[in-house]
Structure formats: structure tokens, C-alpha cells
Amino acid sequence: MDPFSTDSLPLFQMDQRETSPDQQPDETYYIIDMICWRGYSLYDCTAEFRFFWVNSKLMETTAGDPPSTYHRYRFSAVPIYECTLQGLQAAYSGSTPYVKDGLLFYNKHAHYLAGITPLALVWKDEACSQYVIDTDSKGQVPSEQHIVLDLQEDGKLTTSDDPPVVFGSLDNEFIQKSNLRPGNLLRFAVKDERVKLVDGKMEISELQFVGKPNRARAFADSHSKALFQYAARHAPLRIEDLVASIQSNNMELESTDVEMQG
The missing domain is CATH 2.40.50 (OB fold (Dihydrolipoamide Acetyltransferase, E2P))
Structure with a gap:
């Protein structure tokens, strides 16, 4: 499966809890995914449904309200985009109230799997992450x-x-x-x-x-x-490579549609 297929992968921005020196914490927990809600397991639900559920439940409760005397922090879902050229551009270049640490690609038809899975991928470069290359214990990028x-x-x-x-x-x-x-x-x-x-x-x-x-x-x-x-x-995978992959996939879909109509 093409890991950047517009048919199978919604794309959204990845939350990073840390803030830069010139950015104040906004007392918000940013939700990437949900696997349980009030005892109801979402493990066997598709990623697309889990994202819908997160946003729906936040609207139904006061969890998304600004901090008050009743709760110190609020919860907010990270923005989610379809994996189209427009969605990729919005996730990559759009501003967020938190410090981004790359982009996450989910197979929207996949159920939740604990551990490592090719159905959820992370990609980053210098434009959307401060930590593309791992640093050592002192926060420095090692020569090797x-x-x-x-x-x-x-x-x-x-x-x-x-x-x-x-x-x-x-x-x-x-x-x-x-x-x-x-x-x-x-x-x-x-x-x-x-x-x-x-x-x-x-x-x-x-x-x-x-x-x-x-x-x-x-x-x-x-x-x-x-x-x-x-x-x-x-030889890093660049944003231009992701764009080219989406364009190639779109051309294949258009070709398939023409063949079916013929």
C-alpha cells in the first residue's frame, strides 16, 4: 500500500508538549487519538471513527472549555486533514497554538494497534520540527x-x-x-x-x-x-517527495476512473 495514498490516509499535525522559549504554555492537552471513552473501548474502531468520536465528545462536554476554578486544563483535538495536496499544505505550513513535531499519517480504515505498526507513520523535516535528527543527552546533534x-x-x-x-x-x-x-x-x-x-x-x-x-x-x-x-x-524524504506521491496517486485514480467509464 502506498503510505501516502489519499484513499487510505488522513493527515494531521502532531502535538508536542514542549513549548519554545518565546511561547507560553496555554494550559491545554492536545489530543492525538482516543482508545477508550468512559469504559467504552475504541480499539476495534477505525481511525476515522476515533477522530470523529474525539471531536464529538469534546463538543458534548466541558473538557474543551477554557481553564477555570473547576478544571485547570482544557482538552483540544489536533486538526485533521484528508491526505490531499491541500490537506498536506495546510498541515505542513499552517500555524498551531502548540509547537509542531512533524506530521502523522494514519490509515483511516485501520483499527488501533499497540506497538509499532506501518498503519501509523510519522514524518518530519526542519520546517515542521525542531528535532528532525536525534540529539544526545546534552541536546546536541552528535557527529555520528x-x-x-x-x-x-x-x-x-x-x-x-x-x-x-x-x-x-x-x-x-x-x-x-x-x-x-x-x-x-x-x-x-x-x-x-x-x-x-x-x-x-x-x-x-x-x-x-x-x-x-x-x-x-x-x-x-x-x-x-x-x-x-x-x-x-x-538523503532525507522531502516535502516535495510527499507532494509527488500524492500527485502520482491522483493520476492513477483518474486513469482507473477513465478505464471504468470506457
Whole structure:
């Protein structure tokens, strides 16, 4: 499936909780998705219905009202757009009351899936995100790509995918000497010359141990994130590429319509 198909993917702006130094917090929680409402599960509902439900329920309640003595914060849904050229432009260039951190693409027919799924994709560039390339613990962009992996019982270093992708391994001597344990998340640096792309997959011949990531980190990187970070440094997917994909899809749909009419 074309990940930018106008038939299958609505597009909307991704919320980022942080604010820039010159922007004051507006005491608002911005809702990206909803999976439960008053005990009613929305896991088996399509993304399109969940987005409709969010907006409907916000209108029915006082949750979207300005903060008052009864509730300190308000809730607001992020804007959602159909994945057309007009929708893409609005999401990409439109102003928001929060700091954007990229664009999210959802398959509007898909049910909610926990974990990593190709049915929900994130894309970003410098124009719509402050953090296109991952930073280190000091907030600086490292000279080499960093990747966070999960240490397994057998010493293998894996991504958070299911099934996980193995990017390397550590020997028992290094694990014991460094006081590491299975389940630890570990940060590694990757030299460009140690990376190969084979059939759309990333292969790393050597990892350099950097240390443990921030304690707030809950999961290892996914393969798709590692691949996106590599591409962002060398051959990023640009907004022009997204536009071209939508235009190509529109041409295919028009051609199909003509054939059916004929």
C-alpha cells in the first residue's frame, strides 16, 4: 500500500508538549487519538471513527472549555486533514497554538494497534520540527548517528520491533565488566561506513557503545526510526517527495476512473 495514498490516509499535525522559549504554555492537552471513552473501548474502531468520536465528545462536554476554578486544563483535538495536496499544505505550513513535531499519517480504515505498526507513520523535516535528527543527552546533534537498542539474555542487541531486528551483540566479558543486565537499554554510535542498506533494510557491521540513555526512555528504537534517522542525515524524504506521491496517486485514480467509464 502506498503510505501516502489519499484513499487510505488522513493527515494531521502532531502535538508536542514542549513549548519554545518565546511561547507560553496555554494550559491545554492536545489530543492525538482516543482508545477508550468512559469504559467504552475504541480499539476495534477505525481511525476515522476515533477522530470523529474525539471531536464529538469534546463538543458534548466541558473538557474543551477554557481553564477555570473547576478544571485547570482544557482538552483540544489536533486538526485533521484528508491526505490531499491541500490537506498536506495546510498541515505542513499552517500555524498551531502548540509547537509542531512533524506530521502523522494514519490509515483511516485501520483499527488501533499497540506497538509499532506501518498503519501509523510519522514524518518530519526542519520546517515542521525542531528535532528532525536525534540529539544526545546534552541536546546536541552528535557527529555520528546514535541508536538505542535492547540487550537480550544471549547478548544480542535488538530493536523494539516484533519480531525484533538484531543489529549486533555484546560478549559476556564486556557485559560483566560494564555491569550490564538483560533488558537494559543501551546507546550506540554508528559510523556511516559501517552501514549498508540491503533491500530496504539497514545492516550495521559495527556498533560503538556510548552508554545508557535517559532513564525516562522506555523502549529501544525501531528499525524504521533508525532507517529514518540515517536517511535524514544523508538523503532525507522531502516535502516535495510527499507532494509527488500524492500527485502520482491522483493520476492513477483518474486513469482507473477513465478505464471504468470506457
